[in-house]
Amino acid sequence: GALVYQYPRRTICKSGTSMRMECQAVGFQATSVAWYRQSPQKTFELIALSTVNSAIKYEQNFTQEKFPISHPNLSFSSMTVLNAYLEDRGLYLCGARATGGSYEQYFGPGTRLTVL
Amino acid sequence: GDSVTQTEGLVTLTEGLPVMLNCTYQTIYSNPFLFWYVHYLNESPRLLLKSSTDNKRTEHQGFHATLHKSSSSFHLQKSSAQLSDSALYYCALSDTGNTRKLIFGLGTTLQVQP
Numbered sequence: 001g002a003l004v005y006q007y008p009r010r011t012i013c014k015s016g017t018s019m020r021m022e023c024q025a026v027g028f029q030a031t032s033v034a035w036y037r038q039s040p041q042k043t044f045e046l047i048a049l050s051t052v053n054s055a056i057k058y059e060q061n062f063t064q065e066k067f068p069i070s071h072p073n074l075s076f077s078s079m080t081v082l083n084a085y086l087e088d089r090g091l092y093l094c095g096a097r098a099t100g101g102s103y104e105q106y107f108g109p110g111t112r113l114t115v116l
Numbered sequence: 117g118d119s120v121t122q123t124e125g126l127v128t129l130t131e132g133l134p135v136m137l138n139c140t141y142q143t144i145y146s147n148p149f150l151f152w153y154v155h156y157l158n159e160s161p162r163l164l165l166k167s168s169t170d171n172k173r174t175e176h177q178g179f180h181a182t183l184h185k186s187s188s189s190f191h192l193q194k195s196s197a198q199l200s201d202s203a204l205y206y207c208a209l210s211d212t213g214n215t216r217k218l219i220f221g222l223g224t225t226l227q228v229q230p
Contacts, residue, residue, distance in 0.1 A: 004160060036218075043222045
């Protein structure tokens, strides 16, 4: 079956430092990967959409300078939170969409970021 | 802009009673896709139901929902709640069925008690 792994599951970083999180698709080829953030007491908010061989599209209020994303192949994507501050804390979710006709997006369990 | 509204943050009910979780949406798209995801603690959100067909009931794992474009609603229902249904439920919206971008509601926590 289709699975999405995210690593690390939890991480703590000091304010002003950076941390990298990874997303691995297993059992299918992820032509597109969407990164979401769920801040405390809020719903999932799209950060950016990454499609292999295409430019990464960032949503309003999110930038490449702050959340650089790498999507080098059909099974892996990573995102870094640069200069993390308190407002960056939350659950970061990776959603991967397979090739073919299925519209289903498979989610990982998320990386929970705590900023001290 | 597009949005999804789930009016209940928490729904608590007794096992065996019917479940209904509300979801309404706003969108500029004429053919939106609506989804229900179920999110158990420490697990990945999992697709439960999806639909883009007006007035057609869709079912999966005992749950069902019908997209009503006239009222912009996609309420999740189940005839009899089970303890294992306790989880966080998200309603989400996408345009043209391409789930690369989803707009989520705030989520509804369903607590089923014995």
